[in-house]
Amino acid sequence: MIHRARPSVLCSVLAAGLVTVLVAGCSSGSDAGGGFGSTGGGAGALSCPVPVGPxxxxxxxxxxxxxxxxxxxxxxxTISVLSRAVDEDYQPRITLIDLDGRPTSAGSETYSSDAGNAIAAEDDRNQFLGGFGEALTGMRAQAPEADVLSALDLAGRSAGGNRPGTVVLVDSGLSTVAPLDFRQRGLLDAPPAETVEALRASNALPGLQGVTVVLAGLGDVAEPQTALSPAQRSSLVALWTAVAEAGGASCVAVVDEPRGGEAPSDVPPVSVVDVPPPPRITPGQTTALPDDNSVGFQPDTAEFRDRNAARGVLTPFAQFLTESPGRRLALTGTSARAGTPAGQVDLSTRRAEAVKALLVELGAPADRISTRGVGSQFPGYVNDVGPDGRQLPGPASANRTVIVEPTG
Structure with a gap:
């Protein structure tokens, strides 16, 4: 059986007659609508085929x-899987995983119908979905913090079997438990490939071999967690997509329908993840351009990840220079401690030069912008090499910056 967690609101089963989902659920507030546990947003087909399986x-x-x-x-x-399962004479197992600091199975139930006609089969399905919706919307954390990685692994094992299954993750994705603890400075901005490699090296990738993975709600948070910028949400989506693919998922679908509303009350605490604000130009104040999807670079290159996004971030910096002839910008490139010291200086110099080139393209006078690269030799360097000699993705990302010092 799917066990009911301690619900704040219990959802009731409505009579048949709604257009699509014939079981109504409750959302976090006044937005409750048609669908078991609906979060709002328009419907749209998933980008992955969902197999008839667990x-x-x-x-x-x-x-x-x-x-x-x-x-x-x-x-x-979900409704499609249950409907097709009856046609194929298959009984799928449906499992709920309670995602908190120590993820556990909240229970599972096998769906079956012995109805003799389509109307009776629909009634059986709706009754099952009623209980499922009630259990899902009533899920409540039992342990502090959030271990998204372990929840994915547990879900992957639960969806395994003789048939390909489906894993659905519904969470902000801001995990606060090692080895993916986004409280670690720089981890949110780290290139997905680096983080995946670190997880693989520590044998921490989730077991998702052959399953379809659906990621929903990534980057959607509730107070007191600070909201993510579009670039930060994009980084988070890219990371979890890469983790699922590296874990063996046959297909990964990202649902863009936003999740909103307040967090549940009377649940264990979860640490707030520090979300750095977008870089801003302030006279006399040093600003570090982060290695993120807004103004960061492709790994081991001086090519912007998203040149258009970088233009948007750097436009105010260019305007700062054009507003007064006495203003100057000093750009200092820094790097992680990877490769030779000479290579670190070279890469960090080229990245500072790339920022200057884009500023000039935006109208800034080149003769009032100085550049240099210092590699990993700078006062704010954070140790980014672990005891085993492997690079630590979060600190390494935090060390990859172009520091802007405005004067005048």
């Missing part, structure tokens, strides 16, 4: 993340 839902009813519920596209996919 399904596992890793759902967060925790602090700092909106109350649990399923986007419409996930609801539609």
């Amino acid at each position: 399904m596992a839902f890793a759902v967060s009813g925790r602090a700092n993340s909106p109350e649990p519920g399923l986007p419409q596209s996930v609801q539609d996919a």
